[in-house]
Amino acid sequence: xxxLETQELTYTYSRxxxxxxxxxxxxxxxxxxxxxxxxxxxxxxxxxxxxxxxNGLLQPTSGKVLLDGRDIWxxxxxxxxxxxxxxLVFQYPEYQIFExxxxxxxxxxxxxxxxxxxxxxxxxxxxxxxxxxxxxxxxHSPFELSGGQKRRVAIAGVMAMEPKVLIxxxxxxxxxxxxxxxxxxxxxxxxxxTKNTIxxxxxxMEDIAAFADRILVMNRGSVFCFDRTDKVFSRxxxxxxxxxxxxxxxxxxxxxxRRGMDFGGEAYTVDCAKELILRRIRERNGSAPC
Amino acid sequence: MKNIIEIEKxxxxxxxxxxxEAAEVLKGISLSIREGEFVxxxxxxxxxxxxxxxxxNAxxxxxxxxxxxDGIDTADEDRLFDLRQRAGMVFQNPDxxxxxxxxxxxxxxxxxxxGVPYEEMxxxxxxxxxxxxxxxxxxHSPSQLSGGQKQRIAIAGIIAMQPKCIIxxxxxxxxxxxxRREVLATxxxxxxxxxxxxxxxxxxMDEAAQCDRVVVIDKGSVLMDGTPREVFSQxxxxxxxxxxxxxxxxxxxxxxxxxxxxxEDILTAEECADAIEALFTKKxxx
Numbered sequence: 001x002x003x004l005e006t007q008e009l010t011y012t013y014s015r016x017x018x019x020x021x022x023x024x025x026x027x028x029x030x031x032x033x034x035x036x037x038x039x040x041x042x043x044x045x046x047x048x049x050x051x052x053x054x055n056g057l058l059q060p061t062s063g064k065v066l067l068d069g070r071d072i073w074x075x076x077x078x079x080x081x082x083x084x085x086x087x088l089v090f091q092y093p094e095y096q097i098f099e100x101x102x103x104x105x106x107x108x109x110x111x112x113x114x115x116x117x118x119x120x121x122x123x124x125x126x127x128x129x130x131x132x133x134x135x136x137x138x139x140h141s142p143f144e145l146s147g148g149q150k151r152r153v154a155i156a157g158v159m160a161m162e163p164k165v166l167i168x169x170x171x172x173x174x175x176x177x178x179x180x181x182x183x184x185x186x187x188x189x190x191x192x193x194t195k196n197t198i199x200x201x202x203x204x205m206e207d208i209a210a211f212a213d214r215i216l217v218m219n220r221g222s223v224f225c226f227d228r229t230d231k232v233f234s235r236x237x238x239x240x241x242x243x244x245x246x247x248x249x250x251x252x253x254x255x256x257x258r259r260g261m262d263f264g265g266e267a268y269t270v271d272c273a274k275e276l277i278l279r280r281i282r283e284r285n286g287s288a289p290c
Numbered sequence: 291m292k293n294i295i296e297i298e299k300x301x302x303x304x305x306x307x308x309x310x311e312a313a314e315v316l317k318g319i320s321l322s323i324r325e326g327e328f329v330x331x332x333x334x335x336x337x338x339x340x341x342x343x344x345x346x347n348a349x350x351x352x353x354x355x356x357x358x359x360d361g362i363d364t365a366d367e368d369r370l371f372d373l374r375q376r377a378g379m380v381f382q383n384p385d386x387x388x389x390x391x392x393x394x395x396x397x398x399x400x401x402x403x404x405g406v407p408y409e410e411m412x413x414x415x416x417x418x419x420x421x422x423x424x425x426x427x428x429x430h431s432p433s434q435l436s437g438g439q440k441q442r443i444a445i446a447g448i449i450a451m452q453p454k455c456i457i458x459x460x461x462x463x464x465x466x467x468x469x470r471r472e473v474l475a476t477x478x479x480x481x482x483x484x485x486x487x488x489x490x491x492x493x494x495m496d497e498a499a500q501c502d503r504v505v506v507i508d509k510g511s512v513l514m515d516g517t518p519r520e521v522f523s524q525x526x527x528x529x530x531x532x533x534x535x536x537x538x539x540x541x542x543x544x545x546x547x548x549x550x551x552x553x554e555d556i557l558t559a560e561e562c563a564d565a566i567e568a569l570f571t572k573k574x575x576x
Contacts, residue, residue: 042466042467042468043436043437043466043468043469146335146336147335148335173463173464174382174460174463174464174493175335175493176334176335176493176532176533177334177493177495177532177533177534178334178532178533179334179335203466203467206537243467243468244467245467247537248496248536248537248538248559248562249537249538249541249559251559252537252538252541252559252562252563252566255559255560255563256563256566256567259563259567261566261567261570270537270540270541270544271544273541274541274544274545274548277545277550277566278545278548278550280570281550281569284570
């Protein structure tokens with residue numbers, strides 16, 4: 001079932017001035033409940049403008065955004081509720097931490113929702129557990145923590161509102177490889193527990209490849225493609241053509257294909273590349289006359 | 291070729307907080323970098339790699355040991371200007387290092403401080419902007435530029451000082467793939483055409499794979515030091531300290547573990563494709 005939909009969504013910045021620019025142009029798409037969606041597109045592709053519509057930070061110039069089948073702008077005064085249901089984690093969210101303790105920082109959103117103490121506590125502790133922050137950290141100042149931990153506190157603050165849709169803008173930017181894997185693993189833990197829909201914006205196709213059910217690729221304000229991960233990777237050449245980076249293993253297979261070797265599948269992680277090659281070797285050995 | 295940067299038994303601790311013991315961040319690092327070399331420094335967050343970089347142009351001074359650049363001891367306060375003119379630093383966040391509201395004024399900032407005559411300054415600013423491919427933007431406001439363009443302006447500001455080396459501390463961490471490519475290509479050109487020594491601190495293994503030499507820092511010490519091929523072929527060791535190797539290297543490594551014969555020192559997609567192709571054509575002709 002669709003949780004989030006856009007219908008002919010269009011957004012124009014600085015309308016009626018010489019700087020007028022249509023950043024999102026008649027975009028119609030539908031995201032199902034419980035899906036993990038990867039969102040890609042280079043700077044200026046319209047992806048940030050698009051996601052800022054999902055929780056009503058921007059209002060469409062024309063077209064609609066539907067949450068659970070209802071137009072989020074149907075009643076302007078209810079837009080605050082939409083922000084509780086669609087949580088947006090910005091880039092470098094650790095800069096937005098401000099509370100005195102980790103617990104209070106994570107509790108800030110749930111508190112604003114008017115939940116009672118017991119419910120707030122449950123949510124804070126459950127999300128802290130998902131995101132890998134031990135309970136003894138709860139009374140520490142978030143400013144004493146490492147960069148990676150601070151980021152997880154900030155992400156937990158949005159998760160604790162238990163939004164139906166969680167949107168993360170480049171959650172791994174600036175982290176080292178181990179920190180990057182850790183954050184993704186914890187986001188997956190949150191998804192396993194809550195089954196809520198997740199959108200993850202990333203420049204790293206490698207991160208997204210192992211993570212998303214479907215990938216949305218934006219280009220020049222329009223949907224370039226929105227399909228299952230393997231289908232999107234089968235168009236790797238075109239995707240590289242619009243200025244995005246494809247994983248190195250995908251490049252290996254693109255090169256092999258160019259040389260006439262088809263492995264009968266798309267390689268977008270090291271593991272699946274390995275399997276494809278091993279399978280081909282087994283087939284050859286099996287069919288070869290002894 | 292002579293050494294431009296000499297680091298000898300460098301120890302460093304940040305000042306201890308009250309009641310706590312000072313943690314040693316750098317534990318006796320010795321490293322020599324030759325003139326014209328392009329060196330990548332890898333290490334996970336907290337390994338000490340940025341602390342190390344800050345010693346090269348005297349933002350930090352050794353607790354113990356010695357750092358010299360082009361023969362100047364970084365601890366020699368009287369020669370601080372000389373030192374920083376020879377070794378320029380570019381930081382991660384482009385927005386934190388731009389001071390002027392016009393691109394060419396920003397590039398001229400350090401030259402004004404050094405008291406370079408106007409004619410000379412004009413020429414150096416123009417040359418630097420051309421070198422980073424931003425000359426057409428000289429009268430623009432930096433606020434209208436992309437992250438990658440801003441980093442190139444920051445690099446131009448350093449180049450205008452005609453330094454012997456540039457130290458870049460994760461210059462591409464906040465950039466998109468397009469911006470990353472622009473910045474890396476600019477630095478590579480500086481190195482190739484002007485012979486400027488480059489020390490590049492990065493989390494991106496594909497960037498490190500393109501350097502002459504890779505130094506891996508772990509827990510305040512040098513863990514590995516060699517060509518990208520030598521370093522990345524030690525897949526298990528690199529992974530054990532929370533770093534990655536290029537995917538092509540990892541794929542070859544995984545296949546080797548499964549008993550397939552492949553060379554150990556694969557770095558690029560091209561080489562990996564060659565090796566896999568050879569695997570099938572060789573055996574297929576039997």
